[in-house]
Amino acid sequence: MSSEDTLKNLKRINEKYQMFHAMTDDVSEDGSKFLFSAKDNLTSKDMETCAGSRILEGYHPVFDATSIEKLRNDGGKLIGKTNMDEFGFGTFSTNSGFEIPRNPYDLERACGGSSGGSACAASVIDDHISLGVSTGGSICCPASFCGVYGIAPTYGRVSRYGLIDYGNSLDKIGVLSQKATDLKKYMEIIAGKDDKDPTSMVQPEFRTAYRKTKSVAIPKEGIEGLSKEVESTFKDAVEQLKSMGIDVDYVDMPSLKYAMPAYYILATSEASTNLARYVGMRYGHQEGDHSLKFDDYFTAVRSKYFGDEAKRRILLGTYARMAGFGGRHYAKAREVRQVVINDYKRVLETHDAVLAPTMPFTAPKFSDISKMSALESYKADYLTVPANIAGTPHLSVPCGYDSEGMPVGMQFVADHWNEDVLFSIAEDWEKQFELRRPEVSI
């Protein structure tokens, strides 16, 4: 679908796939060089920004997130804000206060989360790039389910200014696209220092020159618990990598199994403090009963507008920070983060990247997701969480399709600041991989 067609058909595309929560009213091409969309937890001047939460309904930011501003300054036209799990809390984009995006390959299935709308837009619209945000896997998971390329860069590589926080020590802004080459092209635009985000100020030069990949390491812990179809598709992809002249070694990374609980302790602890600001004042819903005392007023607004998963994570994070439990688990979670980082660095001393399937299964049906417990849903993140807790850059490429035609993804992880390694592998992969586009009819 061309840019002109896309703009003309934007509403019809969205009716079918539900990828956008807000869309531009301006359908003129107005000389823009490219169209892009952005996850709805990135502030935008001209569109409502809700981060998937009803508590922020009606919030119209007065400034653009740095990543959006940079793309606009480079000639990009923001066409929509993409649907997502509330504040990023989910694996399937079904925990939204608004619309739930539909998988481009099967409308009865999820897009993955939490940047599900972004992956859907990147999959359905030609020559489109979408900004996503990853805290525990929210770029690579939906990239895998929607059959597109997606990169979450090193923590601190892209300014988080204008990002509605989930977990400050974990959040990373990245790019999703049908083309591996686009990841590099647009990451070059949004990466860089920004004195409005101190964590972006320590980054070294953003390298993009090609580096031939010599070897990758597959952790044994990363190939456990896979569905049969993901397992066999991944095996074929590994054989393909070998035929490309890349050495593949199997290694032990015992710390990976502790990453999931450590991630949820850290992420929910940070989220529960970040979400304390949403009390029915200043932005979003503010129609509470002002005759109530402040505790009761805050409680009434928050209880009414936070969704089920947001409440669960606030409770979990609040408990994790309390004396007793917190002293035991929060401190340990921070230690585990360092142990995971050390494990990656040890393996990456002798390999260019660490490789595993991105998700243990292909995009599930909505009817199956509704039967999953909270813990089962959290456990589904075990392959994407380690790189996120370590802040290491990671990139998902489509690597095959299951018997029902659903995409399978595999994820490469490189050392801190080595995004160039990932771009090189992905571009080599893209040259020989036949991407099956979904049938887009509106």
Add this chain to the structure above:
Amino acid sequence: MDVKTVQDVAKFAHLALTDEELERYCKDLGDILGYFELLNEAPGCDERGVNPIKVEDVVREDIPKQEYDADELIKDMDTYDRYVRGPRLS
């Protein structure tokens, strides 16, 4: 996790839970925290950074400036006489 603990945590977090929510979150949090006991067997480490990368020497001098127009900032806020409206304190 017992009901009383979840009630206490919810109060602290400014959440009022229905009976159905209370029952559900008790079970969910019990399952989740039970699984997280896995951390007890995880290896420890002397380092406990706040961020996954080293963030240091990034503090700049504060420069007072008004980047956004005040009226623009409060345009969607519930205000009274250009003050943000809130609940009573007592």
